[in-house]
Amino acid sequence: MTTATATATATAQPTASAASPKVATGRKVHRALDETKPLLRVSDLAVSFDNGGGSGPRIQAVDGVRMCVYPRQTLAVVGESGCGKSVTAMSLLHLIPRPPGRWDRGEAWFHTDDGPRDLLPFAESDIRRIRGNEIAMIFQEPMTSLNPVYTIGDQIIEAILLHQNVSPAEAAEIAVESMNSVRIPDPRPRLKAYPHQFSGGMRQRVMIAMALACQPKLLLADEPTTALDVTVQAQILELLRALQRERQMSIMLITHDLGVVAENADVVCVMYAGRVVEYANVFELFENPMHPYTRGLFASIPRVGEKRERLVTIADVIDNEKNFRTLPGAEKGVRPWWPWHEPPKDLKPKRGPAGDYYLQEVKPDHWVGVWRTEEVKDHESRPPDLSYRIADDPSRA
Numbered sequence: 001m002t003t004a005t006a007t008a009t010a011t012a013q014p015t016a017s018a019a020s021p022k023v024a025t026g027r028k029v030h031r032a033l034d035e036t037k038p039l040l041r042v043s044d045l046a047v048s049f050d051n052g053g054g055s056g057p058r059i060q061a062v063d064g065v066r067m068c069v070y071p072r073q074t075l076a077v078v079g080e081s082g083c084g085k086s087v088t089a090m091s092l093l094h095l096i097p098r099p100p101g102r103w104d105r106g107e108a109w110f111h112t113d114d115g116p117r118d119l120l121p122f123a124e125s126d127i128r129r130i131r132g133n134e135i136a137m138i139f140q141e142p143m144t145s146l147n148p149v150y151t152i153g154d155q156i157i158e159a160i161l162l163h164q165n166v167s168p169a170e171a172a173e174i175a176v177e178s179m180n181s182v183r184i185p186d187p188r189p190r191l192k193a194y195p196h197q198f199s200g201g202m203r204q205r206v207m208i209a210m211a212l213a214c215q216p217k218l219l220l221a222d223e224p225t226t227a228l229d230v231t232v233q234a235q236i237l238e239l240l241r242a243l244q245r246e247r248q249m250s251i252m253l254i255t256h257d258l259g260v261v262a263e264n265a266d267v268v269c270v271m272y273a274g275r276v277v278e279y280a281n282v283f284e285l286f287e288n289p290m291h292p293y294t295r296g297l298f299a300s301i302p303r304v305g306e307k308r309e310r311l312v313t314i315a316d317v318i319d320n321e322k323n324f325r326t327l328p329g330a331e332k333g334v335r336p337w338w339p340w341h342e343p344p345k346d347l348k349p350k351r352g353p354a355g356d357y358y359l360q361e362v363k364p365d366h367w368v369g370v371w372r373t374e375e376v377k378d379h380e381s382r383p384p385d386l387s388y389r390i391a392d393d394p395s396r397a
């Protein structure tokens with residue numbers, strides 16, 4: 001506990017200025033965070049897209065998503081392509097184009113420097129003070145996020161000048177420090193390089209340097225290593241872990257790769273078809289997956305030394321009705337939510353959107369998306385909220 005308190009106080013100190021002897025006055029210093037409270041709490045988020053000029057039904061990209069991210073924590077959001085991971089993250093920073101996108105409902109409370117605020121109703125001018133400053137985002141393909149006609153230095157410096165009250169010369173210093181911190185060798189001359197002169201891994205380092213130059217409290221990392229080859233991927237993830245430790249930063253790590261989850265997550269949020277189907281700490285999730293979709297994800301990973309006729313697919317698991325009757329409470333009618341099944345006969349949907357679904361704490365600190373059947377028709381369990389961090393767990397550290 002004492003170490004946690006000590007490190008929490010260190011949060012107020014930006015790493016860059018701590019490392020440099022001269023502390024520039026205009027540099028941004030975020031307020032220290034209460035480690036016992038979530039930094040971000042998303043409740044009942046729903047976002048839809050217009051499907052062809054307002055004629056057809058809207059595409060409900062996410063529907064009732066809930067999750068929490070605590071200070072210093074890595075929350076992995078995992079699920080197949082199209083399940084709503086990016087839409088969830090991008091909605092927080094108002095990066096969804098509207099139209100065709102539309103924020104339907106929900107809240108996203110974030111501990112801003114001005115105190116806790118729901119980001120979703122923010123005006124563009126207000127979210128701009130959060131975006132890139134208190135919350136930064138990195139994407140899968142750095143080439144699409146870097147502008148090919150400007151130097152690396154110009155782009156990092158611009159990001160710094162946008163949020164910190166410093167001179168261009170000071171911003172250049174911060175840019176060098178930031179490139180140093182992401183282990184880009186010999187950064188000063190590299191400020192003058194163009195994105196195409198960097199390898200994929202180096203470009204991703206530049207993106208991270210840019211994202212972290214303003215010491216964000218939360219980094220949204222959307223498949224940050226998917227476009228990179230395996231060794232570079234491992235280096236970038238190692239770098240993110242090191243930066244997280246140095247800066248006491250929170251990370252929402254979006255991935256479809258369970259290997260990445262295993263090595264990096266404290267807590268895991270499994271999504272399917274725009275909803276959360278499972279939520280638990282990483283050890284609980286790997287040791288005791290409960291939703292058939294999560295089990296399918298695990299079953300589909302080939303294991304060294306295991307001979308199989310063919311790989312088990314997710315379909316093999318979810319097509320087997322038996323797998324839907326193994327949840328705690330199954331004998332009383334608790335059934336995992338799954339959009340491609342006939343809903344259970346005793347479905348008792350609540351009025352309103354996503355009323356057929358409910359994220360139930362099936363055992364302490366472990367949630368599964370279930371149908372709102374007779375058994376749970378009036379339940380309101382604790383929303384998913386886990387402060388778990390491996391770094392603080394004496395049994396795992």
Ligand SMILES: Nc1ncnc2c1ncn2[C@@H]1O[C@H](COP(=O)(O)OP(=O)(O)O)[C@@H](O)[C@H]1O
Nearest residue numbers: 049059061080081082083084085086087088100
């Ligand atoms: N700009 C858009 N226009 C229409 N539909 C979109 C748009 N962006 C995302 N969607 C839809 O939202 C759903 C979730 O997408 P996304 O969050 O990008 O998935 P992923 O989990 O792969 O990141 C998908 O079904 C996709 O078709």
Ligand SMILES: [Mg+2]
Nearest residue numbers: 085086087222
């Ligand atoms: Mg995505």
